[in-house]
Amino acid sequence: MRDYKQGVQILNEGYAKYSKHGRAWVSPTILCQPTVMLAPSHISWFFKQPEDVLSNKVVQASLLEAPYVISDRLFENPLHNDIIRKDLTRNLESLTPGIVEEINVSLDEVWGTDTETWREVKVLETMQKLAVRTASRALVGLPLCRNEVYLKNAIHHAMGMALGGLVCRLLLPGVLKPALGHVAGLPCRYFTWRSYRLLAPQIKQHMEAIENEPSDTSNPEKGSSYSTLENIVRASLKHPDPRERSPWAITERVNLLNFAAIHTTTFTLTNLLFDLLSSPPEKQYVERIRDEAATVLQGSNGPWTRSAVARLYLADSAIRESMRCSTVGGRGAIHEVMSKEGLTLPDGQFVPQGTYLGLPFIPIHRDEEFYPRPDEFDPERFLEHKPSIAILDPEKDGADRADEKSVSKKQALATTSETFLSFSHGRHACPGRFFAAHVLKLALAEMLLRYDIQHLPERPVGKYISDFMEPPTKATISVRRRKATTSSSGLQAEKAEEIVNGNV
Numbered sequence: 001m002r003d004y005k006q007g008v009q010i011l012n013e014g015y016a017k018y019s020k021h022g023r024a025w026v027s028p029t030i031l032c033q034p035t036v037m038l039a040p041s042h043i044s045w046f047f048k049q050p051e052d053v054l055s056n057k058v059v060q061a062s063l064l065e066a067p068y069v070i071s072d073r074l075f076e077n078p079l080h081n082d083i084i085r086k087d088l089t090r091n092l093e094s095l096t097p098g099i100v101e102e103i104n105v106s107l108d109e110v111w112g113t114d115t116e117t118w119r120e121v122k123v124l125e126t127m128q129k130l131a132v133r134t135a136s137r138a139l140v141g142l143p144l145c146r147n148e149v150y151l152k153n154a155i156h157h158a159m160g161m162a163l164g165g166l167v168c169r170l171l172l173p174g175v176l177k178p179a180l181g182h183v184a185g186l187p188c189r190y191f192t193w194r195s196y197r198l199l200a201p202q203i204k205q206h207m208e209a210i211e212n213e214p215s216d217t218s219n220p221e222k223g224s225s226y227s228t229l230e231n232i233v234r235a236s237l238k239h240p241d242p243r244e245r246s247p248w249a250i251t252e253r254v255n256l257l258n259f260a261a262i263h264t265t266t267f268t269l270t271n272l273l274f275d276l277l278s279s280p281p282e283k284q285y286v287e288r289i290r291d292e293a294a295t296v297l298q299g300s301n302g303p304w305t306r307s308a309v310a311r312l313y314l315a316d317s318a319i320r321e322s323m324r325c326s327t328v329g330g331r332g333a334i335h336e337v338m339s340k341e342g343l344t345l346p347d348g349q350f351v352p353q354g355t356y357l358g359l360p361f362i363p364i365h366r367d368e369e370f371y372p373r374p375d376e377f378d379p380e381r382f383l384e385h386k387p388s389i390a391i392l393d394p395e396k397d398g399a400d401r402a403d404e405k406s407v408s409k410k411q412a413l414a415t416t417s418e419t420f421l422s423f424s425h426g427r428h429a430c431p432g433r434f435f436a437a438h439v440l441k442l443a444l445a446e447m448l449l450r451y452d453i454q455h456l457p458e459r460p461v462g463k464y465i466s467d468f469m470e471p472p473t474k475a476t477i478s479v480r481r482r483k484a485t486t487s488s489s490g491l492q493a494e495k496a497e498e499i500v501n502g503n504v
């Protein structure tokens with residue numbers, strides 16, 4: 001039970017005592033079976049092991065209690081991974097106007113449009129609305145991404161899935177699972193049914209269109225007509241497993257993606273705002289990220305593009321730093337030993353088949369050897385040359401800023417490594433991270449360009465349940481719509497006026 005309240009403390013103690021000396025150790029956890037935590041020196045060996053030796057898929061299915069809560073078919077045939085990693089990422093350019101539109105429609109709604117009065121808003125709640133809308137715009141498109149019933153249902157489904165898995169795992173002994181496991185899965189199935197009623201007509205339309213195509217015209221780069229849902233339907237229809245080919249199966253897969261996308265993005269945005277707003281005001285991080293966004297937008301002469309977003313270096317570094325400091329899951333990359341004969345770890349210790357192995361994400365992210373001043377939130381940490389306000393000169397073309405060449409790809413937000421694990425690493429690193437990084441940067445840029453936000457005297461503290469950090473759910477910030485910033489083009493006009501008046 002000590003793990004429930006002090007999960008992170010246990011992790012830190014074990015890390016200092018064993019991991020730092022190259023030894024694996026067993027971490028007790030109430031969230032799943034005891035897990036062997038590996039040392040930093042084991043990481044490259046760990047990620048090289050093939051799926052039949054160490055499997056992450058088996059752990060994911062087991063933590064979500066497939067087949068009781070969701071279908072195990074989703075893990076047996078993870079056809080969505082390539083669609084997200086490749087097709088969605090390749091089509092970010094054409095998706096960008098829609099994503100920006102969704103961010104701004106959400107902000108108008110949840111943060112308001114009043115330019116005179118400050119408004120107090122709950123951060124987690126409002127970021128969740130933004131996250132579910134932008135993810136839905138990319139996954140299922142209009143009009144469903146604006147359908148309140150669909151959006152609420154996506155959130156409820158994700159919660160039903162997580163809670164169903166937890167109840168099944170913690171409260172039902174193995175022998176009772178076949179009889180009672182499906183009861184724990186009922187809320188999740190109910191919300192799947194509700195999504196199905198809304199999604200099925202679109203899925204069927206895609207099915208008909210694909211079946212009536214004269215020849216194989218599958219082309220993931222479809223410009224403005226790109227649809228993730230269509231690609232999922234296409235891949236499902238082609239799949240050798242006939243269970244994949246029904247609108248119900250496809251709905252389940254869309255819901256699994258919602259589960260992967262919504263809470264992760266919500267928590268990241270929530271932590272980011274708290275980290276930035278409570279940073280020392282004299283450092284002017286908020287103002288500098290806002291300036292960077294205005295400069296880049298102005299330099300790209302129009303609406304946001306993929307390459308303009310890629311030039312938001314300070315935003316990129318600040319988000320990565322917030323994800324390092326406010327890592328949501330203390331342990332991660334959990335894999336099960338599959339080989340019958342067990343496995344010998346690099347430190348010589350033997351672990352039998354069925355053992356869970358994982359990495360202590362939080363202690364690695366807070367290790368002074370990898371991150372000097374590890375407890376400091378330093379939004380500039382990943383910039384090689386730290387741009388000053390002077391470097392972010394709005395009169396320079398945004399594409400030609402002095403700091404441009406100094407930002408290393410190795411340190412970019414979506415780049416995983418053995419010491420930056422928020423998107424995990426290796427074969428099972430998050431396939432949605434390129435999309436997520438794009439959305440996070442756009443959301444931060446638009447929030448700061450369109451709103452003034454009051455500084456926080458101190459950072460609201462989240463709650464740990466075992467090693468899982470839930471950001472503060474009720475904490476608020478005060479926001480006020482900035483004048484003349486109703487659209488990205490309005491912003492450019494405002495910026496130009498400021499430059500003319502010498503106010504920047």
Ligand code: HEM
Binds near residue numbers: 060264268
């Ligand atoms: C800030 C946002 C996000 C964070 C922090 C995040 C983090 C992660 C992490 C840590 C994993 C590995 C889980 C494990 O080891 O069991 C993962 C896997 C995954 N993520 Fe993300 N994610 C984010 C956004 C997204 C989005 C937007 C999508 C989809 C559009 C997505 C889709 C997935 C999928 C499908 C997997 C499973 C990959 C596999 O099984 O190989 N994620 N994510």
